[in-house]
Amino acid sequence: xxxxxxxxxxxxxxxxxxxxxxxxxxxxxxxxxxxxxxxxxxxxxxxxxxxxxxxxxxxxxxxxxxxxxxxxxxxxxxxxxxxxxxxxxxxxxxxxxxxxxxxxxxxxxxxxxxxxxxxxxxxxxxxxxxxxxxxxxxxxxxxxxxxxxxxxxxxxxxxxxxxxxxxxxxxxxxxxxxxxxxxxxxxxxxxxxxxxxxxxxxxxxxxxxxxx
Numbered sequence: 001x002x003x004x005x006x007x008x009x010x011x012x013x014x015x016x017x018x019x020x021x022x023x024x025x026x027x028x029x030x031x032x033x034x035x036x037x038x039x040x041x042x043x044x045x046x047x048x049x050x051x052x053x054x055x056x057x058x059x060x061x062x063x064x065x066x067x068x069x070x071x072x073x074x075x076x077x078x079x080x081x082x083x084x085x086x087x088x089x090x091x092x093x094x095x096x097x098x099x100x101x102x103x104x105x106x107x108x109x110x111x112x113x114x115x116x117x118x119x120x121x122x123x124x125x126x127x128x129x130x131x132x133x134x135x136x137x138x139x140x141x142x143x144x145x146x147x148x149x150x151x152x153x154x155x156x157x158x159x160x161x162x163x164x165x166x167x168x169x170x171x172x173x174x175x176x177x178x179x180x181x182x183x184x185x186x187x188x189x190x191x192x193x194x195x196x197x198x199x200x201x202x203x204x205x206x207x208x209x210x211x212x
Contacts, residue, residue, distance in 0.1 A: 006147035008198060013152040013182065015190030016072040022183055026149050027075060030183065033145035034077075037138035041115055043093050045085070046135035047175055048142075049168060051076040059167045063160025064180075073154075074184035078164060079139055080175035081131035084124040087116055132178045139179055146183060152191075154182040 022030075027050070034048055051057060052075050060076070061067035070076055082089065094112055098105050119127065139155055146153045157179055164170070164177040186194055200206070 003144065003148070006144065009150070010143065010147040010153065011193050011196075011198065012154045013184075013186045013191055014066075014069070014154070014193045015187045016069060016074070016152065016182065016184040017187040018072040018184075020074065020185035022074040022151055022185075026151060027183075029149065030077075030142050030145045030151070033141040034079075034138040037141045039134040039137065040130070041090075041111075042097065043085075043090065043134075045089075045131040046079055046081040046138065046178065047173070048138070049078040049080060051078060056167070060159075060164060063163035064156070065158030066154070066156065066182075069154055069156075069182045070180075072184070072187070073182040077142065077181040077183065078168065078177055079135040079179045079181065080165075080168075080170055080173075080177045081128060081135050083171075083174050083176050084127040085116075085119045085131070090116060128176055132176075135178045139181060142181060151183055152186045156180040156182065 031048060031050070035044075039045060051060065054071075057070050057076060061070040064070050090112055094108050095105050097103075098107050122130075143153055143155060159177075159180055161177045164180075165175075168177070170176060188194060
């Protein structure tokens with residue numbers, strides 16, 4: 001029940017204590033949880049940018065619906081997905097896969113050739129949307145790991161993607177921003193959501209068992 005206890009503990013923190021910082025060790029654990037997330041075809045088609053510089057935070061807060069969280073949180077994570085699938089990107093990850101497994105490069109060509117053919121039928125926007133969906137799995141892993149460490153967090157889609165992409169020069173990296181994750185420690189005097197009960201649908205309402 002430990003994981004369920006952690007998930008019941010966490011909430012979308014509405015105010016952070018700027019004087020409290022996450023230790024490098026705990027930050028590494030959160031990032032490792034995100035790195036180990038499963039992804040479609042094992043491509044890891046996104047990256048996580050770690051923002052702790054006050055100067056960078058100041059530039060990013062203008063495009064956020066909750067600028068105080070960006071400024072006061074210990075660390076801001078930006079989940080950014082590939083802007084498109086390419087032959088080179090797919091080959092790169094599968095070369096790494098075969099190398100790690102001490103297999104011959106090209107072992108998975110029959111699979112990757114089919115994958116490339118399917119993706120060739122889609123446009124870049126469809127590529128990005130698919131890659132972006134993979135990043136949400138890693139976001140969930142990071143949220144769960146933060147909760148296990150009793151580190152407060154807030155996932156956020158309410159921000160100006162274009163501003164974030166420009167400030168972080170994501171285009172040069174072949175990436176586009178998807179979500180933000182604020183990490184740190186709640187300020188109990190300002191975090192109005194912390195004392196409130198968690199509100200969710202009951203399990204009976206949430207889970208549906210279709211019948212034949």
